[in-house]
Amino acid sequence: MLLATLAGHPGIQTQVAMASRRASLRGLASHCLWLLGVILLMDVSARPANHSSARERAGNREEREILPPDHLNGVKLEMDGHLNKDFHQEVFLGKDTDGFEEDAEPRRSRRKLMVIFSKVDVNTDRRISAKEMQHWIMEKTAEHFQEAIEESRVHFRAVDPDGDGRVSWDEYKVKFLVSKGHNEKEVEEKMKNGEELKVDEETQEVLENLKDRWYQADNPPSDLLLTEDEFLSFLHPEHSRGMLKFMVKEIVRDLDQDGDKQLSLPEFISLPAGTVENQQGQDIDDSWVRDRKKEFEELIDANHDGIVTMAELEDYMDPMNEYNALNEAKQMIAIADENQNHHLEPEEVLKYSEFFTGSKLMDYARNVHEEF
Numbered sequence: 001m002l003l004a005t006l007a008g009h010p011g012i013q014t015q016v017a018m019a020s021r022r023a024s025l026r027g028l029a030s031h032c033l034w035l036l037g038v039i040l041l042m043d044v045s046a047r048p049a050n051h052s053s054a055r056e057r058a059g060n061r062e063e064r065e066i067l068p069p070d071h072l073n074g075v076k077l078e079m080d081g082h083l084n085k086d087f088h089q090e091v092f093l094g095k096d097t098d099g100f101e102e103d104a105e106p107r108r109s110r111r112k113l114m115v116i117f118s119k120v121d122v123n124t125d126r127r128i129s130a131k132e133m134q135h136w137i138m139e140k141t142a143e144h145f146q147e148a149i150e151e152s153r154v155h156f157r158a159v160d161p162d163g164d165g166r167v168s169w170d171e172y173k174v175k176f177l178v179s180k181g182h183n184e185k186e187v188e189e190k191m192k193n194g195e196e197l198k199v200d201e202e203t204q205e206v207l208e209n210l211k212d213r214w215y216q217a218d219n220p221p222s223d224l225l226l227t228e229d230e231f232l233s234f235l236h237p238e239h240s241r242g243m244l245k246f247m248v249k250e251i252v253r254d255l256d257q258d259g260d261k262q263l264s265l266p267e268f269i270s271l272p273a274g275t276v277e278n279q280q281g282q283d284i285d286d287s288w289v290r291d292r293k294k295e296f297e298e299l300i301d302a303n304h305d306g307i308v309t310m311a312e313l314e315d316y317m318d319p320m321n322e323y324n325a326l327n328e329a330k331q332m333i334a335i336a337d338e339n340q341n342h343h344l345e346p347e348e349v350l351k352y353s354e355f356f357t358g359s360k361l362m363d364y365a366r367n368v369h370e371e372f
Contacts, residue, residue, distance in 0.1 A: 066159055066175050068235045073144040074319045075238050081251040092356045094140035100359040117349055127343040133329035141319045152232040166225040169214050216246040238319050248314045263308040268296050
């Protein structure tokens with residue numbers, strides 16, 4: 001009776017309701033704590049995989065930093081003898097490639113392209129001559145050179161642990177093998193004791209090629225110790241005449257089929273290893289032959305005798321060769337020179353934007369005057 005009376009009292013009802021809510025909240029809090037515990041356990045169990053992935057990424061980055069790059073900005077051929085497909089964009093844009101990505105806003109890209117046009121057009125006659133383009137190409141190539149110097153300086157410090165300003169082949173070899181997953185102390189100990197290092201066949205081949213390149217970069221008198229400048233030549237052969245010669249020899253060696261140490265047109269345009277399996281593959285191969293034939297006949301074979309010597313290939317690959325820069329300028333103008341006046345005009349640059357920037361900008365004619 002008393003309990004029923006108390007239960008019907010308004011104040012008691014309020015207290016009961018509050019107690020019920022507190023109980024519910026305690027239950028919810030307990031449930032949340034349980035979920036949090038599960039999440040933390042899942043996170044802990046996932047951490048080793050994340051750490052492993054991070055170590056793998058760090059190893060890949062370290063390997064990229066100490067290995068000579070396959071691609072050299074502003075150089076016509078790749079290290080393996082393939083044509084540099086991005087060359088014209090590299091010498092037209094330099095390092096300033098922002099704003100020409102696939103998802104870039106077209107109006108902003110057009111405006112930026114016209115800003116570049118104005119910089120190339122030194123005499124402000126709204127036309128780009130071959131001489132103006134040549135000067136611009138040399139300027140952008142110098143930018144790539146400076147960028148390579150700065151990157152090489154950072155990489156040199158990474159392989160010069162004692163900071164004495166010189167790196168031995170053994171020091172470099174240790175860093176390279178560590179980047180391949182070997183234990184640093186174990187490698188150092190085996191090399192110190194003259195013990196054989198167990199590496200796979202591919203790694204051994206890379207090491208032998210790197211050692212040849214190391215010797216070439218070591219200026220006489222040879223001491224097998226590379227200074228910062230020599231290390232730059234090791235990573236970027238385009239910075240040294242001697243290393244450029246070595247790079248040319250390597251390319252000729254790979255392409256020369258009859259052993260005469262020069263290249264004929266059939267040798268230069270010979271297809272890479274592999275078979276054509278479908279029409280798309282055939283189209284790629286046709287494009288390969290067409291592009292290399294044009295490059296051979298119009299730019300590399302300077303005396304047009306059908307043979308490319310090492311000297312001709314060296315001149316062609318020298319990024320600071322002013323004569324080559326002028327030839328490139330004329331070729332770049334010819335690609336877009338629709339009115340055949342041997343100059344580039346704003347409409348032509350916008351229309352052929354994909355060639356100059358890698359980005360195709362639409363409505364070029366309608367927007368050219370506004371953007372200019």
